[in-house]
Amino acid sequence: MTRTPIDQLCPVDYLVVEFPVGKSTFSGEMATELVSLVEAGTIRLIDVLILTKDQNGTVEATEFADLDDLGPLQVLETELAGLLAEDDVIHLAASMDPGSTAGVLIWENLWAAPFASAARRAGGQIFADGRIPIQAIIASIEADDTSRPEGV
Template sequence: MTDLDDQLGDELGPIDYIVVEFPAGQTRLTGEAAAELAALAASNTIRVLDLMIVYKAEDGSIEVDEVEDIDDLGELAQIEATLAEVLAEQDLIDIAAAMDPGSAAAVLVWENTWAAPFAVAVRRNGGQLIASGRIPTQALIASMTNEGE
């Protein structure tokens, strides 16, 4: 069993990630977004497993800040204890390749703790996840808007 297994246990819910890019000059995950993320973690709806900020300079070089390296975490300070640090260096290099020069991106990995009891029950009954996906919000709104035409 790895350290990660010890940290997370066998009763995991589905794991998701997002990468949110901020243009130059808007490089902080603060304010309303930080408060919402902190509220989701505090309510045990999610467990934040990793949160990093990737900076891509104009020359293409990258710099990475882990949560514990960020000054003035504010409401996000409460999630620092739950971090399992699941992102690898190659993950961050791949993310930076998709970023615009001069931008920053928040990379968030979380467990959907609300779904853990269902996921555990499925695994105990021999089931396994064979497909997963997301429907972009914009695509759903567009399809609902076009239904009436």
């Protein structure tokens, strides 16, 4: 990210995916999709962290560089900037259930770079962005479906 000229920086997002005890089935599909997004130029991966919280609440944070076999993700490891700090880990871990594992991803939205650059050249600045959680959208759709009269 530091190699990107300031005028070309774009919005940065994060995603935390928690895997409850006994629910994780890492088949490699997530890694394949992540590599595809990077190779297509849709995103630039900034940081990835794996958090594990044991039954006693102790949290271990693992960086990509600390893993022995990254498989298809090996190509992404050298580009990571390591943006997450210890305070971030503590904050995220507080929300995790004991015995769970979480993957934390931070990425730059390369698809938005041309628009963000054009906005800056026009004198504007992106001062806020956000994300509507998919759970909120699903809840809204379900609420709308139950409040609609039958047959409409």
